[in-house]
Amino acid sequence: MKEYIILIICQYFEDISASLVSEIWVHTPDTGYGVHWDPKAPELSQHLNQYGFNASQSYSINFDLKVCSNAFVYLSASPIMDSNAALYEVCIGANGGTEVSLRRQVSTFKVIESNVLGDGSTQCGLFQPFWISWQNGNIKIGKGLAIDNEVVVDWNDPNPFIIHGVGVKTGVGQSGQWTIHIEALGYFCLHTETRGTMELVKTTLATEYSCPYLCHGINNCMGFNFNVHTSVCELISTGEPMLTVTDSGWTFGTKCFQWKCFACI
Secondary structure (H helix, E strand, C coil): CCCHHHHHHHHHHHHHHCCCEEEEEEECCCCCCCCCCCCCHHHHEEEHHCCCCCCCHEEEEEEEECCCCCEEEEEECCCCCCCCCEEEEEEEEEEEEEEEEEEEECCCEEEEEEECCHHHCCCCCCCCCEEEHHHHHHHEEECCCCCCCEEEEEECHHHHHHHEEEEEEECCCCCCCEEEEEEEEEEEEEEEEEEEEEEEEEEECCCCCCHHHHCCCCCCCCEEEEEEECCEEEEEECCCCCCCCEEEEEEEEEEECCCCEHHHC
């Protein structure tokens, strides 16, 4: 019965609002050092697969980043960012925000490429655009949102591995804000008798059809809770780990990102 309800509701929104959402917002707190000092650092990152990003079917990512310094992007052979798996670490804003560096796990982690960011240096109060690509072991890092433009690092791994997971974090005294540009479909997947307990964007009154429609129009809304008895509609923020509880009368719905829906993963 649950699968049938999900199918009917998703089909309804496919008919009336099958447009694309282009970004998710992620906040990363200070979680300490990178892999050179803390081998468990990748496990402390925000794993982008929880937002539906499938790294094994993608070869690049672009994002806007607001941080003073020391933002890390991990490209891992593990979808769960296992610290024992093969890994690349990108540090954006190294050396006081002025450099980007690339580390590769060999016997230990070492810097294999680095370069200055110039006028693309990280800024404490401003978003700066960056991109990373990893096709066929060719690791590139650049400024702006256009892949292969303004290349800062370009390195070919002689022993490449397949990227299955991507994670982002900030540390060394810094927290950061990320706007990650990925394709999100305007469909929803539902779980009945379930409520998401994450941070809310807003709470309002709605119908069972208008509640997901409200979320659909807000980029930083990843899903909603709707109560069939009170008509309360809670819009859930992106950038939060997905936490749910069983709760009678509530329906928990999530957006579908890259053909995956959070509540159905």
